[in-house]
Amino acid sequence: MVQNFPNVRMRRLRSNQVMRDLLQEHTLSMNDLIYPIFVEEGLDDYAPVNSMPGIFRIPERRLDGAIKEFAAAGIRAVMTFGVSHNKDATGSDAMKRDGLLARMIKRAKDAVPEMMVISDTCFCEYTSHGHCGVLHGGEVQNDHTIENLGVQSVIAAEAGADMIAPSSMMDGQVWAIRKALDASGFINLPVMAYSSKFASAFYGPFRAAAGCDLEGDRKTYQMNPMNSREALRESEEDEAEGADILMVKPAMPYLDVLSQIKHRSLLPLAAYQVSGEYAMIKFAAAAGAIDEDRVVLESLGAIKRAGADLILTYFAMDVARSGF
Ligand code: PBG
Secondary structure, three states: OOOOOOOOOHHHHHOOHHHHHHOOOOOOOHHHEEEEEEEEOOOOOOEEOOOOOOOEEEEHHHHHHHHHHHHHHOOOEEEEEEEOOOOEOOOHHHHOOOOHHHHHHHHHHHHOOOOEEEEEEOOOOOEOOOOOOOEEOOEEOHHHHHHHHHHHHHHHHHHOOOEEEEOOOOOOHHHHHHHHHHHOOOOOOOEEEEEEEEOOHHHHHHHHHOOOOOOOOOOOOOEOOOOOHHHHHHHHHHHHHOOOEEEEEOOHHHHHHHHHHHHHOOOOEEEEEOHHHHHHHHHHHHOOOOOHHHHHHHHHHHHHHHOOOEEEEOOHHHHHHHOO
16 A cells, blocks of 8 residues: 555645535535425314424425425425325325325416426325325235326326326336327426335335325335445336336435446436435434534435435425525
C-alpha cells in the first residue's frame, strides 16, 4: 500500500463551508420528492395516524384543500392511497368509475391540475382479506389479478392520473397494465413499477394508516429480504415488460439493492422510504435521541447517493415546510 501522507491531506477540502458545498457530490430538492397520502371516504375530520406522528388520513371531501396546501408548500407530486369503506373479495371498488380510487384522483387533479398524481395500483386497500389480488383457495391468483390491475389502471387514467405505480408484485403486472393502457389510448402514460418490493416488517405502520387488515402474509408475492440477485431479475423483467421507472422498497435497509440496480439499468430509479422508516425517525426524535431535521436530510441524502433519482417519503411536507 502506498502512503501518500503528508502530500495528501484530505482535510484541505473540508476546511470551510464554501469548500464543502462546492465539492458536495449529491443534492436534494423538492423536485426529487413524492408525497404519499391517505384519503378516506365518509370521514369528516382529519384523522391522525398514531403509528406515524404528523401523518393524517385526509377526508375525501377535504382533499381539494389538502392538495392546495401541499402545492403551496412546494410539493409537486403525490401518490394516492385510498382508505376504503367498500371492501369486497376482489377489491371491485378500485375498478369502478365512481369508486374511491377514481374519485380521489379526479378531486386531486381538479384542485391543482399541475400537481402530479401518481396512483398506487394495487388491491390490498380494497379487498376484505387485505391481499393484493384475487384469492382462490388461500392463494393470490396471479393472472386474474393482473387482468384486474389493467382495468384499475384504465380507471385511474380516465380519472386523470399522471402515472401508474403497480405495487402488488404480481408476475406480468407491468405487461398487463401497459397493454390495457395502450388499448385504451393512454400510450403516453408512464408506469413506475414497484419492481423490487420486499416482504418487509417496515410496512407495519402503513397497514394501520391505510386500514389494511391482512390475513397471513405477502411472502408468496413480495420478495425475501435476504435476496438481492432476485431484485435484479425482477427489475430486468419489469424493464422488459415496459416499465418506465423502477423502484426499490423499502429504501434505507436496501441501499445495496438500489445501488446495484442503478449500475445495471438505465431507467430512472425511485426509492420508497416506507412507513416504518418514517416512524423510527419520528419516535426517536420525539424521545430526544436524535436531531430530526438533520437525520431526515441525511437519510434522504443517503438514498439519493445510493442511486435514487426520486424518493417517495412521508417527510416530503416536513422538508417542504423547512425550506432547507
Ligand atoms: C400496497 C402498498 C403497501 C405499501 C405501499 N403500497 C403495503 C404493503 O405492501 O403491505 C407500504 C408503504 C409503507 O409502508 O409506507 N401494496
